[in-house]
Amino acid sequence: MHSSAVFLIEFGAIILSLGLLGRFAGRFHFSPIPLYLLAGLAFGEGGLLPLGTSEEFVAIGAEIGVVLLLLMLGLEYTASDLVSNLKTQYPAGLLDAALNALPGAAMALLLGWGPVATVVLAGVTWISSSGVIAKVMGDLGRLGNRETPVILSILVLEDLAMAVYLPIITALLAGVSLAAGSLTLAIALGVAGLVLFVALRYGRVISRFVSSDDPEKLLLVVLGLTLLVAGIAQQLQVSAAVGAFLVGIALSGEVAEGAHNLLSPLRDLFAAVFFVFFGLHTDPASIPPVLLPALALAVVTACTKIATGYWAAKRAGISAKGRWRAGGTLVARGEFSIVIAGLAVTAGIEPSLGPLATAYVLVLVIIGPLTARYTEPLATRLTGRRKQPPAARATKTEALPEALEPVDDGTARRA
């Protein structure tokens, strides 16, 4: 058979199976990410249907997938969002990093991995999945809840932290010396700071340069600009993903809106390809040995995320129930844990890192929506009903709002 025919058949089969899996996931209202990972495992080495010809294209597609994931993330935020969240919520961000990155690092050291793999695993357990969490909050009808801004601002800080963390990882994986690594980091921080400053000051000018009434031209300009900047960032050892993220930040207003709508389908396609690629490079046979550490890590980091959310919501003056909800919602890890682990897998350090990250994300992407839903009822039941027994609640409802009104005013106005 002709090689291009084989490629089309293989790639078509992959995409088609992803589409069918996505429909299956949609029917049960859960994220398709774990299914994409499993599909990658099935197609990869040692899987059910090893593929050969399309590997190269899938690798490039995965590269583009990461770039688009981060670009879309950047488009979600404006520079002022980032700066204002950084100013008001940095203690929560720091606690989040400490509580959730450390278990990953500790696990890596327990398993006897090298320093680079340790830093990578710390990132895997640190970053929550903003995609999964936003969807879960919408599904549970919690977008209007008072703890929601707290959850979102933690996600914003994590995403901003990625812009610093990814260049560090990239430099570490490239095995550069300390001096060169510090230089890379300085460049990354400088560029990130510069982009934020420019976006705050001249965001309108950049957007005007990119803006176009014709969707086709807008698509080409935004995509071209993003890939170009990502490539240059990669060349400077800053990481392509961060370059794309900064492009997303720099675009604002109508352009961001338009680009968001145009690029969503592309992002969905290539991000799916990326998850498959990650699965392809993981041998299913290597997962069972790391299953226990992955489960232990999942349990510990689920608890630390709950603690993070609880503390951050408490700091924002939210009642106990809302604190538990904030904690439970933050548990889900997903695409960015895989993005971080993917960097390490492509660089070829620590062979068991990929399988561990896969198992870990599979567990948490499935558990995450459940903890979001049930943490608060469980915690309320366990901590006892100090407020009032349920029997009294029904009769007291009329009087309650009055009693709560001062609290209400005190916090609702803070925004």
Add this chain to the structure above:
Amino acid sequence: MPVPRLSSTPLPGIGARYDLTTREHRRLSVVAHRDGGRTLNAYRNDDPDECALSVKLTAGETAALIDALMPSHHSPNLLSTTDLGLVAECIELSSVSYWNGRVLGDTRMRTETGVSIVAVLRRAEAIPSPGPEFRLAGGDILIVIGTREGVEAAATILGRD
């Protein structure tokens, strides 16, 4: 009576939330999504941080709801109502309507429902008293006058896909 004020909270990555506390100390909020959709929330009595109701609305549904909330409003699409039991309504043909490209006579509107089609609004012009040979197009807005039942029936006929 003080003017109620909306406070707003940014929701990075989603949009913004507008809050209103009513005179009876019930909280309502609207989440404005960046894609033009809205989520309408009402809060629980026993936990004012949590929504008891959270309804996602499209831009069109939001517009219809705003219409219903306006103080001057009486019923959907109403132009005027008389004491004689006649009503006038604007009925829009969807772009995928069965009647797109068919002539007005085919609808057998007057025979079936007894309503009169007074005018058709198309883009920026109004065509008064269209005849049976008038060709309808998707997006046309028909102004119909008749009894309440007749207008309902007309809306059903015109709503055919």
